[in-house]
Amino acid sequence: MISVQNIAKSFGENTVLKDVSLFVNEASIYGLIGHNGAGKTTLMSIMAGLSKADRGSYDYGGKKISYLPDIPGFFDYLTTGEYIQFLMSGTRIGSGPTKEELLRQVGLTGKIKISKMSRGMRQRLGIAAALVNDPDILLLDEPTSALDPAGRIELMQILGDLRRQGKSILLSTHILADMEKLCDEVGFLYKGIISRTVNVRDLNNRNTWIVQLNRNPEEMDISCDQVSVIGDRLLRIVIDGDEHVKNQQNALKWLSSLDSMIVSIRNESRTLEDLFQEVCAS
């Protein structure tokens, strides 16, 4: 649905994007991870058509796109309803949702003065504003930044709802835990390229436990596929793959058979944070 090919962008001597390519499926959420200045905002504004790339192309298959910047600027003297009504004048009449529907979707009413709104409410208004032209694709630049935990949870629920409605979302955030919960796929933007892409479901389905025993595992009968010996009195149990639940049940059953031999069990599952550190270290 979103196809970005070999995008490059420099500001004078400073090359921000060297060669960025990515693909986002329909009705899915793609997370863009990168440190400050990695080029996430630059990439998104190029994709939104607000900035020109030096090289490369993007294709949305004729679908409608909408972009929400990290700190959305509003006309503070308007109310939420007036603002959405104003934006709706830019779209074809009757082509999208109504003002009330949009505001209800993000949990706002039309009478709130924008100048009196909290950061979280502004982000929600931004989402409503981005939905005015009923887009198929949403580009959201750090939508959860500076939100409190409750605000982040609310926003993630809204984004989850939008995915269920069939919209494709490309978002960036520094909060990797949010990415793990929300995204289907994440890409690490590092040194001007997408240096690694991770399927979040696979990552979440891969659990690694380190089991310390009170005797040498070589003396034992290891009949479980998920188990391997990694050292003196140490076992590693890795659970992943399509039959994740079944494998986990097998491993737990086998572990319970060890009974009193277990000294400790440590979870060594890798998170996006670990992967990000790996990417940066490489």
Next chain:
Amino acid sequence: MNQFQACVKKDISEFLRYHRNILCMLVLMGIGAMVLVTTVIFPGLISQLAVKAPDMITDPEAINELMAKLFPQDVKGSLKIFSSDVGVFYTIAVCLICHSILPGEIKNGRWLIPVNAGIEKRTLLTSKCFVYSVGMAFPVFAVYNVYYYAASVLLSPNCRYGTALQNSAVLSLSVAFIAIVTILSSVLYEHSVMAALSVIVIVMAAPDALTFFSFGKLFPTYLLTFTYTLGEDLMDIIVPAIIMAAVSCVLFFFALRKCEKAEILR
């Protein structure tokens, strides 16, 4: 509601909710009150001074002549003073209000979402110029006419209402153009305050300077000179008005081109 109507509605909300209408009225009423009160009171004070402290005033005739020039006791003369004070002080207020509106909006990314929603930059720019020029000019028209009636009561009435009406219209038109030029220049200049300064300098210096030349009548600033001298023949301002309109169109073209080319990145 089409795009232009929606933008105009938004800009009217901005103008009214930031109380710019009240500010404009207060500035103009302040100028009017200042001119009228000093016109009525000052010459009397000087006469009193001449009687009570004759040693201080060595040449009463020269003083009276000066007083008559500075504080004319007739409506025509007072309207000229009022016009030139509006041209100087109110113009400064207009420039100061108008110079930061658009650069502020664009730099703070307020155009991003509307443009993304399909609203054209051309419409946003046109609407801003329209609302602010009308919003700044209408109070001039209203206060000028109120001033005429107040002056007619307090000073010797030697001016037809038709003359005052047409001068109030020309002065309003001049202020509208000043607002438009300031708004559009602020987009073109790197620092918007330079736009305000250049417009203020032109408005303050050019009308007086150009009276020394015959071709001065063709320049747009003659619109102000016309009201400073309480002109009566509207044919005199056709050429400067056309040139002013042309200048505004050219500025609009370049300002829009700059807006279209600008990469909105923060």
